[in-house]
Amino acid sequence: xxxxxxxxxxxxxxxxxxxxxxxxxxxxxxxxxxxxxxxxxxxxxxxxxxxxxxxxxxxxxxxxxxxxxxxxxxxxxxxxxxxxxxxxxxxxxxxxxxxxxxxxxxxxxxxxxxxxxxxxxxxxxxxxxxxxxxxxxxxxxxxxxxxxxxxxxxxxxxxxxxxxxxxxxxxxxxxxxxxxxxxxxx
Numbered sequence: 078x079x080x081x082x083x084x085x086x087x088x089x090x091x092x093x094x095x096x097x098x099x100x101x102x103x104x105x106x107x108x109x110x111x112x113x114x115x116x117x118x119x120x121x122x123x124x125x126x127x128x129x130x131x132x133x134x135x136x137x138x139x140x141x142x143x144x145x146x147x148x149x150x151x152x153x154x155x156x157x158x159x160x161x162x163x164x165x166x167x168x169x170x171x172x173x174x175x176x177x178x179x180x181x182x183x184x185x186x187x188x189x190x191x192x193x194x195x196x197x198x199x200x201x202x203x204x205x206x207x208x209x210x211x212x213x214x215x216x217x218x219x220x221x222x223x224x225x226x227x228x229x230x231x232x233x234x235x236x237x238x239x240x241x242x243x244x245x246x247x248x249x250x251x252x253x254x255x256x257x258x259x260x261x262x263x
Contacts, residue, residue: 079148081196084189086148086161093149094130096157098123100180110178112215112247113240150179150193158184161197163210171208173201177221190224198228202256209255215240216248229258 079086100106101119111118133147145164151157158181166173175197179190201207212230214221217240234251241247 079196079200080153081192083153083192084158084196085151085153086193086196086200087151089130089147089149089160091127091130093157093160094126095123097160097180098126100159100178101126103180103182106178106180106182108242109218109221110180112218112242112249148197150177150189152184152189156181156184158189159193161193163197163201166205166207171206173205173207173210175201175210175212177212177224186220190221191227194224194228198254198259202259207256209253211251211253213249213251215242216250217242217245222250222252225252228254230254231258 078088098121100110101121104119107119144166145162147160147162149157150159150161159177159179161175161177163173163175175194177190177193177197179185179193198210201210211233212225214225216222216235230252231254232250233253236249236251238246239249
């Protein structure tokens with residue numbers, strides 16, 4: 078487990094699926110987490126989530142943890158509030174892509190996302206020795222963008238009108254962070 082100031086990143090367990098099911102089918106939480114991908118992110122059954130979890134556990138390889146991993150985000154007092162991941166690790170360029178979703182609404186705008194990012198980035202930069210981490214979000218997700226900027230991420234690109242959320246087009250914002258920039262921001 079990876080601990081921060083207010084959160085702890087833990088392996089995903091079967092019990093997390095019921096909360097994930099509720100969050101993924103909550104329109105507001107799902108929209109912020111998935112943007113235009115909400116169509117495939119939401120409207121998923123609990124049985125489907127359980128099947129996906131069981132399949133991932135069954136096919137997981139120990140050596141794969143360096144290429145991708147998903148964590149459940151818990152508060153230090155044991156409340157499950159979301160998930161985060163890293164993926165697409167390139168061992169030559171020492172880069173990866175991350176994602177984060179604080180899905181429990183009562184924990185929004187209280188620093189849990191920023192602390193989650195710091196914990197995940199510390200792990201990626203210091204333990205996995207990565208050089209660069211990137212992420213993307215849709216331009217209407219201003220809360221997430223603020224959390225990313227607090228951790229030192231900078232906008233590296235913009236895919237114009239690449240997201241369609243609630244009847245409106247938004248840009249996809251691509252952000253990146255170098256190891257030395259994180260050291261300065263932390």
